Amino acid sequence: MPFTPRTPRVVAARRLQRRREREATRRFLVEGPQAVREALTRPRTVVELFGTPDALDRYADLAAAAAGADVPVSEVTDEALAGLAETVAPQGLVAVCRHLDVPLETALSRRPRLxxxxxxxxxxxxxGTVLRTADAAGATVVVFAGDAVDPYNGKCVRSSAGSLFHVDVVRHRDPDAVLVAARAAGLTVLAATGHGEQDLDELADAGRLAVPTAWLFGSEAHGLPRELAEVADAGVRVPLHGQAESLNLAAAAAVCLYASARAQR
Amino acid sequence: MPFTPRTPRVVAARRLQRRREREATRRFLVEGPQAVREALTRPRTVVELFGTPDALDRYADLAAAAAGADVPVSEVTDEALAGLAETVAPQGLVAVCRHLDVPLETALSRRPRLxxxxxxxxxxxxxGTVLRTADAAGATVVVFAGDAVDPYNGKCVRSSAGSLFHVDVVRHRDPDAVLVAARAAGLTVLAATGHGEQDLDELADAGRLAVPTAWLFGSEAHGLPRELAEVADAGVRVPLHGQAESLNLAAAAAVCLYASARAQR
Structure with a gap:
């Protein structure tokens, strides 16, 4: 018999929709065949796979991959699946995964260039969008520093479109300590800010984007704290050619990270 | 006495939250002091300004600018304002504006370069995010072609962060006709698509981004229809350096438009 919304393992998994439960158990949920496939490519990441009978039949390769990795695969009712998923059309699959962030020191020891x-x-x-863009631009480390969103939040996982599983994700309470460690690891730290003293194109023209670089981005609402921006090697502004007063975070990150990617080739 | 939610002019304005009403009247709503300020900089755009007594006092310069342009300014109750606004904190101001799109021919006659x-x-x-990014990159025309979102949708207006008022917005039913007209106006049409035969960096290296360019972007879900991409001068892919399979629309648009902006300087 498929599990119902009241089956204890379904109830336990569903609690992972709350941040507190994710932190306590160091587990989170991913939904849909594409994300489940990405998660299964990483060793010891998927803890349990739930699927409707239809979905486990349609994605038999994923069910087999899970079973082959000794991951329990459980049939659930449509109602149980709907309760586990946060989207309207999760295509019948939800997996419980282990947190996959690594310590800052581990990530930096791999000598990232972006x-x-x-x-x-x-x-x-x-x-999640910045995670996806960073991955696309070739960044191999993404650090969530300070009082940041939980990278395992369902919306972040979905917006990252799998990139959460591709890069080294780091969580760290203290942005200042992250900057110090990044510079000690040989990275030039560039702070993206509308008030930056350096123009992105001029930096590119001067060949200063070819070095290993850590881009620092601040919050959508408040930008970068001044004291943090001042610790960076340079404050960099994306040029505004029209009348817009600023770019949104995801667009600014795309332009900055791709400028580095192009310079580093 | 301030207008209430049941005052006929408030009731009429509130109907503009629906697309059908916006199309029928060619009017739309903008909310918050920053957007109202942008709208007021354009002649004959704002039709009516509603504000709570507090907000009209706090933003007395906007109320005066409206009155100076013979725009009726009306006090409304907090409840009426909340009904007109779609956000939780609209800061007390909502304006009714005229649609501001221009015919394609008009926009192209101004010889845009991006x-x-x-x-x-x-x-x-x-x-709205692409509108904002296009404006920031120096594009002066943004065309909503085919079965596209209504640019006067409240969320689009807000995401554009004022850029709706900065560029020539064009609406056109037929994307093919837009491409033909753009090329006739001397623009090179580049289709941004993950399957493009040209790499963006290689185009930039070859100096082919310095010419007047129209970038063609497709929907988030379905990308560009093949027959439309084939009519473009080239299909262009943003290079993917990591493991991400694609960029989201706003990030891809940012990278492409800024590559042109840099080449055109």
């Missing part, structure tokens, strides 16, 4: 540091970003959709 | 063509984009937040 890093994104998110300081105090609160919007999970924005955070 | 244009964004949005084909079939459905998400209003994405559309």
């Amino acid at each position: 890093v994104a540091l998110l300081a105090g970003i609160r919007d999970p959709g924005n955070a | 244009v964004a063509l949005l084909a079939g984009i459905r998400d209003p937040g994405n559309a």
